[in-house]
Amino acid sequence: MAHTLFIVGIGPGNPDYVVPRGLDLIRNATVLVGSERALEDFREPRQITYPVTGKLSILAEQIECELQNHDVVVMVSGDTGYYSLLPYLKKKFPSYPIEVIPGISSMTFAFARLGEVWHDANLMSFHGRQPAPEQLVYVEGKKMGFLTDPEFNPARIASILIEIGWPPETRAAALERLSYDDEKIVDSTLEVLTDLEGFGHSVMVVLG
Template sequence: MTINVIGIGLDGVVGLNESVRQIVERATVLVGSDRHLRYFPNHSAEIIVLEDILETIVEIRQHLDTPNSCIVVLTSGDPLFFGLGRLLVTHFPPEKLRFYPHLSSVQLAFSRLKIPWQDAKIISVHGRSMDELIQALQQGVEKIAVLTDHTHTPKAIASLLLALDLPIDYHFWVCENIGSEDERVQQWSIDEAKQEIFAPLNVVVLLRQSRIATNQSLDLANLPWLGIPDSYFCTYDDRPGLMTKREIRVLILAELGLQPGQIIWDIGAGSGSVSVEIARLFSDSTVYAIEKTAAGTSLIEENCRRFQTNNVVSIHGNAPDILHHLRPPHRIFIGGSSGKLRNILGVCGMRMLPGGIIVLAFTSLENLHTALSWVEERKKSDRSWNYRLLQVQLSRSIPIANLTRFTPLNPVNIMIISR
């Protein structure tokens, strides 16, 4: 005997083709939620209301051995797409199951938006945590479809987006009751979504936009002088998390021991967040922002225009080679080295002015070991070299439905070298 698992949409019976309707009509056992069973109010089959899934599976198994029985299980959309089908295949042999998928809610959502979705990230927070969604947002995934529930609602997702303080923007679409007569598909601002009450059956679609900061002017007079929020910086479209985070940036600036009128090297400057912070604090200093990628150099220049800093010199080049052509520095920050850390430190050690400070930020133990061994070698011939280490492990609070939890930033090792 076969269990027929039939996907059904919010359009009900009219959305089923004739052959599938006939299977439902022949059913001697009809299984489904209250909502699905209401599509067949006068059916003569034995009705099993799907409430406790394990109890329902036991009841289905009891009917499998009944001669001439026809078991039909009704479920939403595609049964094998975040649906009941994945549980059925773990409890019944494959030969006992036959699936008749309907269009999934995600498929319908993207068709309404008229957007290709073969590259979309599909995430279910239905009865699950938001960890996967948080990771996707922090990585800047371009297209995200979220299957929600009564706790992880569009409102909760909007609150999460605000709390993450992303350096990119997402267009926020909510597709409600999709496929039914009262379907509503609409884009909302994050603030609007936090206030709106949505239908229980909905899909949230998040579409990443390019460099939100570029098109929005800043109120520079009201910006903090120290610790600019990450979201104010232009950053990489495909890697928005690739920047020195605000909390780490503040520590780095403190450890550099900056003074007015200095020359600062920012090696591996990325999008230029550290350079911009220094330039705003000390307008009479000169910051050389060295970045090997053209994309990074473009971002540095864009951020300098955005924050109206004219004392950052953006340099597209490779360290250590380019360092020989720069004015000797009082302070050096190394945020990236592309596997050339020892050589970069060698040039920095020769060219740094007396009383200088080098601050390095590492995420890998290998780079930390390289820097430690380099300092130890210097100390053998010059005991004036010293270093200190900070290991920074920070977490930011984020809302999870009506609760609050911490999400960690990547651990960072900060090394301060002085002579």
């Protein structure tokens, strides 16, 4: 019988926000895969662990080897269906059973922290990519949520939006380390965020 590849969304990262099914799979896994931070937070002493690095081809080989003898649990940050490893793993392991356990996306968590709904928001990513220019055009009342990276951090994104016509006084927030004790939230305006340092791996919300 083929072993199963489990893809588990760990939400914003704090174990308190992982769904019970996912947490049970993580704690009882023989082989556990995830970012170094996730492994530090979730690993058990007896587990075989593999960190997710930039060398995904090597990781795929390691997972392939382990699937010969064990189920493998792969932790992904946020939700499994939102900019996660799921598409890559489905492509790499088409002959193995795959079970997906969703989590809370960082975007969901960010809007919740701000007390705002997000069903009418445009969700995009500046993390390793750039949205199409037409997606960023100013419209009164428009909501946007961005994943950021060190190159396109909230300060740079805020500057870009102001340059293309967004009012500087537009409400905007940067949220980092969500759900952790050292969580940081700056809820202000685009103009203020242009001077914000850091927040490279964060969520930015714009409420036009």
